[in-house]
Amino acid sequence: MRRQYLASKQRLVKSRARRSSGFRNLLWEFNVDEIETKCSQINQDNSVHHLHKEGFDNLRAGFKEFLTENDLTHNDTGYFKIYSSVAVESTDIIRTSGSFYGNEWFSDVSITSEETVWYGKVYIYIYIFFY
Numbered sequence: 001m002r003r004q005y006l007a008s009k010q011r012l013v014k015s016r017a018r019r020s021s022g023f024r025n026l027l028w029e030f031n032v033d034e035i036e037t038k039c040s041q042i043n044q045d046n047s048v049h050h051l052h053k054e055g056f057d058n059l060r061a062g063f064k065e066f067l068t069e070n071d072l073t074h075n076d077t078g079y080f081k082i083y084s085s086v087a088v089e090s091t092d093i094i095r096t097s098g099s100f101y102g103n104e105w106f107s108d109v110s111i112t113s114e115e116t117v118w119y120g121k122v123y124i125y126i127y128i129f130f131y
Helices: 002-012 032-044 050-069
Strands: 022-031 078-087 093-100 103-106 108-112 117-121 125-130
Touching: 022 032, 032 050, 032 078, 050 093
Parallel strands: none
Antiparallel strands: 022 078, 078 093, 078 125, 093 103, 108 117
């Protein structure tokens, strides 16, 4: 009897449709040479969620560190695009939203390498383009 019940339940379960992967819901876009100005503006804007502000602080520090460690200089030949969500190949959607149906939603993620696993909350999604 139990097997028949489970088999009938499985027929009712719909399979998840694979969404196309990629970034969605563009929030900010600016040139790489505007990073200091844009981060300062966002930190002063009271309408921006505090976790987005923290994400921008991390972006500014991380970008400076990246340039220093790789002995690079940047000019205005690139830009940042900041998104509020991304669909990944596993059909999951990772969100960074201060207001998603009236609630904040900043997804928790884990990133695995050969040696370790990092866990954290996603504050912003960044697409960086240099040309």
